[in-house]
Amino acid sequence: MEELKQKIMAEGTAMTGGIIKVDSFLNHQIDPQLMYRAAQEFIKRFENEDYNKILTIEASGIAPAIMVGFITGKPVVFAKKAIPKTMNDAYVSEIFSFTKKESRTVYVSREFLKKGDRILFIDDFLANGDTAMGISNIIKFAEAELVGMGFIIEKSFQQGAKNLRELGIRVESLAMIESTEGDQFHFRN
Amino acid sequence: MEELKQKIMAEGTAMTGGIIKVDSFLNHQIDPQLMYRAAQEFIKRFENEDYNKILTIEASGIAPAIMVGFITGKPVVFAKKAIPKTMNDAYVSEIFSFTKKESRTVYVSREFLKKGDRILFIDDFLANGDTAMGISNIIKFAEAELVGMGFIIEKSFQQGAKNLRELGIRVESLAMIESTEGDQFHFRN
Numbered sequence: 001m002e003e004l005k006q007k008i009m010a011e012g013t014a015m016t017g018g019i020i021k022v023d024s025f026l027n028h029q030i031d032p033q034l035m036y037r038a039a040q041e042f043i044k045r046f047e048n049e050d051y052n053k054i055l056t057i058e059a060s061g062i063a064p065a066i067m068v069g070f071i072t073g074k075p076v077v078f079a080k081k082a083i084p085k086t087m088n089d090a091y092v093s094e095i096f097s098f099t100k101k102e103s104r105t106v107y108v109s110r111e112f113l114k115k116g117d118r119i120l121f122i123d124d125f126l127a128n129g130d131t132a133m134g135i136s137n138i139i140k141f142a143e144a145e146l147v148g149m150g151f152i153i154e155k156s157f158q159q160g161a162k163n164l165r166e167l168g169i170r171v172e173s174l175a176m177i178e179s180t181e182g183d184q185f186h187f188r189n
Numbered sequence: 190m191e192e193l194k195q196k197i198m199a200e201g202t203a204m205t206g207g208i209i210k211v212d213s214f215l216n217h218q219i220d221p222q223l224m225y226r227a228a229q230e231f232i233k234r235f236e237n238e239d240y241n242k243i244l245t246i247e248a249s250g251i252a253p254a255i256m257v258g259f260i261t262g263k264p265v266v267f268a269k270k271a272i273p274k275t276m277n278d279a280y281v282s283e284i285f286s287f288t289k290k291e292s293r294t295v296y297v298s299r300e301f302l303k304k305g306d307r308i309l310f311i312d313d314f315l316a317n318g319d320t321a322m323g324i325s326n327i328i329k330f331a332e333a334e335l336v337g338m339g340f341i342i343e344k345s346f347q348q349g350a351k352n353l354r355e356l357g358i359r360v361e362s363l364a365m366i367e368s369t370e371g372d373q374f375h376f377r378n
Contacts, residue, residue, distance in 0.1 A: 013275075021275040028276065029301040030251075030265045032258035058248035059267065062219075066252045067259075070221035077218045078248065086202075086210040087217070100274075112218040 001041050001174040004152065005187050007034065014180035018127070018155060026124055026152060030063045038174055039067030042122060042150040045172040049147040051120040053077060055113070055139070057106060057131060060124040064152055068122055077113065079106045079135060091141045095134035106131070108138050117144035126151040126173055129160025136169065148172060156188050190230050190363040193341070194376050196223065203369035207316070207344060215313055215341060219252045227363055228256030231311060231339040234361045238336040240309040242266060244302070244328070246295060246320060249313040253341055257311055266302065268295045268324060280330045284323035295320070297327050306333035315340040315362055318349025325358065337361060345377050 013021040025031040042064070054072075056065035057079040069076035081104060083090060090107040097104060113119075119139055126132060132149055139146045146169060154161055154173030164171050176188040202210040214220040231253070243261075245254035246268040258265035270293060272279060279296040286293065302308075308328055315321060321338055328335045335358060343350055343362030353360050365377040 015275065017274075019274055023275055023298065023300065027273070028266060028269065028298055030255060030258065030267065032255050032265055033262065035255065036259060059251060059269075062248060062251040063255045063265075066219060066221050066224065066255060069219070070225060070256075073222065075218050076221055076252075080217065080248075084216070085206075085208055086204065086212055109212065109217055111212065 001038065003034070003037065004175045005185075007031075008153070008175055008177070009185055012185060014183065014185065018158065020125075020153065020155065020177065020180070022153065026063075027060045032063070035063045035067045036071075038064050038152055039071055041174055042068055042120075042172065043071055046120055046148050046150065049120065049170075051118045051147045053113075053117050053119055055079065055108070055119045055121045055135065056123055057081070057135065061122055064124065065122040068120070077108060079108045079138070081106060083107050091138040093134035093137045093141075095130050097130060106134050106138070108142075110142070113138070113142040113144055115143040117142065119144055119146050121146060121149040122151075123149070124152050126154040126160040126164075126171070127158045129163045132160060132164055132169075136164075136167070150174075153177065190227065192223070192226065193364045194374075196220075197342070197364055197366070198374055201374065203372065203374065207347065209314075209342065209344065209366065209369070211342065215252075216249045221252070224252045224256045225260075227253050227341055228260055230363055231257055231309075231361065232260055235309055235337050235339065238309065238359075240307040240336045242306050242308055244268065244297070244308045244310045244324065245312055246270070246324065250311055253313065254311040257309070266297060268297045268327070270295060272296050280327040282323035282326045282330075284319050286319055295323050295327065297331075299331070302327070302331040302333055304332040306331065308333055308335050310335065310338040311340075312338070313341050315343040315349040315353075315360070316347045318352045321349060321353055321358075325353075325356065339363075342366065
């Protein structure tokens with residue numbers, strides 16, 4: 001998605017440890033119009049797939065996911081990183097975060113993920129794929145079906161996309177960063 | 190907002206301790222169309238106010254806030270509950286949650302909240318107003334201006350709305366729950 005690459009080049013920062021800072025339009029400040037157009041692109045890429053629900057994870061996945069849900073008229077569920085008092089029966093998966101160097105647990109209530117649900121997962125970043133793998137496990141626990149995973153930004157210099165594709169998961173990333181060099185980003189086409 | 194009240198009556202649950210469970214359309218599964226219409230209602234109520242930025246807090250505030258940003262073409266910033274590695278200069282406020290009986294810190298980067306910014310704050314729930322008060326402090330630290338606060342659901346049986354209004358803050362809530370009785374909700378008009 002050309003507009004997104006331009007935005008990353010103009011406003012993104014490559015930090016040490018492979019961290020990409022895009023806080024001006026995705027991870028802290030959000031550009032809602034860009035999220036809408038990213039959603040349109042996800043919908044186009046997955047137009048031959050049949051899905052009835054969008055799944056994401058709090059917090060930065062919510063904006064693009066909600067736009068996919070808005071355009072397609074489908075509900076969005078966001079996986080939680082802590083179990084709230086209102087949730088008493090959840091699918092649970094342990095995830096190790098590369099960025100934060102810690103392990104954490106994600107939760108999706110059994111109320112909103114059912115056997116037979118056909119799920120499109122949307123998130124902000126694909127790095128090592130740990131979160132995506134945890135989500136894929138949760139979908140399996142629920143006997144639901146994962147039709148694909150869409151990411152705003154893929155760090156192609158990490159293993160996530162490769163790992164997910166080896167599991168037979170369809171992955172679509174709107175900007176694939178192959179390498180960074182100072183403030184320069186090199187994208188994969 | 191009549192549609193919202195109907196939705197709360199049909200799908201909401203009143204739990205012990207004044208907790209309202211609306212996980213089917215707001216706090217876990219999200220109804221994007223309803224969020225869009227809630228945003229339209231917020232925009233209508235604040236139509237005489239001049240604001241250039243929407244502020245919310247992760248995670249459940251993001252969906253309605255992003256829709257307000259989308260319709261008005263304004264950027265959305267979500268306050269964070271933990272400081273990420275990409276943020277190195279933040280406004281910070283300590284919030285004591287009466288619901289959770291614990292204190293937590295919220296962060297907004299100085300990059301995205303500037304002196305003179307005119308802020309509309311949007312969130313899912315107004316209960317005791319602790320979060321809103323913390324946000325109001327952050328806006329003051331930044332020498333920005335808070336033009337108003339919009340909430341999807343107000344628990345009118347708690348003190349938040351009263352406390353905020355006493356500080357001169359304009360509060361608009363789309364559904365005001367005055368009391369609950371078993372599975373019954375009583376709304377304030």
